[in-house]
Amino acid sequence: MLASKTSRMKFGNFLFPECQNPENDGTVINETLREAQLCDELGMDAVWLAEHHFDGNCAYVNPVTFAAALAMATKRISIGFAVIQTALYHPIHLAEQLSLLDNLSKGRLLVGLGRGTLFNIYEFQGFGLDADEAQARFEEAEEIIRKAWTQDTFTHQGKFWNIRVPKLRPLPYTKPHPEIYRGASSEHSLRELGRQGRPILINAQTNEVTRQRVQMYREGMRDGGFSEEKIAENVGKIWVWRNIYVGDTDSEAEGVGRPAFMKMVEHRSVMRMRIKEETGLIMAPHLTQSLLGFICGSPSTVAADLAELVPIGIGGVLMQFRLGSMSYEANAHSIELFMSKVAPEVGRVDRTS
Secondary structure, three states: OOOOOOOOOEEEEEEOOOOOOHHHHHHHHHHHHHHHHHHHHHOOOEEEEOOOOOOOOOOOOOHHHHHHHHHHHOOOOEEEEOOEEHHHOOHHHHHHHHHHHHHHOOOOEEEEEEOOOOOOHHHHHOOOOOHHHHHHHHHHHHHHHHHHHHOOOEEEEOOOOEEEEOOOOOOOOOOOOOOEEEEEOOHHHHHHHHHHOOOEEEOOOOHHHHHHHHHHHHHHHHHOOOOHHHHHHHHOOOEEEEEEEEOOOHHHHHHHHHHHHHHHHHHOOHHHHHHHHHHOOOOOOOOOOOOOOEEEEOHHHHHHHHHOOHHHOOOEEEEEOOOOOOOHHHHHHHHHHHHHHHHHHHOOOOOOO
16 A cells, blocks of 8 residues: 555544523533634644534534634634534535635634535524425535636536635635545445545544545545555545543543443434424434544543554544543643544554554
8 A cells, every 4th residue: 555645644623512591501612712722822733623513522513614713813723614514504614715715724724515514403403495496506516616716707507606706815725725525434435436536534433444435435436546655645635523532541441431432423413303393393304423433541541442544544533532522621631641642653653554
């Protein structure tokens, strides 16, 4: 396997803060801002933002707005989206917002786009949208965003939008525009996005499943006619998701991290089940949110787990450190242990295999 040109695997914090009590939303949002600043100060490579509405699973709700605060509150850390629920937005409005963010952050933006939630029909209902149209809206919106970033006057006539744009202002700071990532989980999407040569984000799974999915992506790129050098380059852009808690010892980590993780997974289905009981509607009942991709232990235990990902050649790991209603103090301690004891150890692992 060709090694990525990236010198080491990168580390990012997936800021996905739960708040069960609406009265505490402001407190959790402020703590999430502090968490991002801590990661910036400790030298982490990126912070990544989620998007969920109405249920308290993501306290800041709108990642585009929150990213503007992060752009001003941090100095060097990259700011990514994993992912923006693109079907919920007007594409020109979103193109403007992202272009502004790219300017405010001086090119620190990593743009992850997706159709929207696979699980929560109420997120589409709340915006007056048909969930069955989400994928088509997403595809058309991304086409418009790319045109807005790269063309002067243009027109677009599609299924959802008929528009004429004189010229987008401001244009992106990054030329020609920020890298656009897509979330990928199914075998079909991995192979197809590989065939297209698109950078991807992979959801939380075991290390072995991650290895298999990266291989599917490689095979898709080969089917698309890409060189082995280009394949290694694109694999070196992949970020994979893990939920994580680092404690001073394995027993301490298990005592704090695992209960928090389990309660978080339970809470993420509360609103979904309520809507199902009230309306009989549920999205993708054949899918379940995964309990996989959870790493919990002492620095040496966590480092050993993450080290298994290094030879695969991926670019980075986006890790959710704050699990559910975990306190800011416990969360910050986990992050500090990771950056002081785990990151240096993983950084010593050879990227080739």
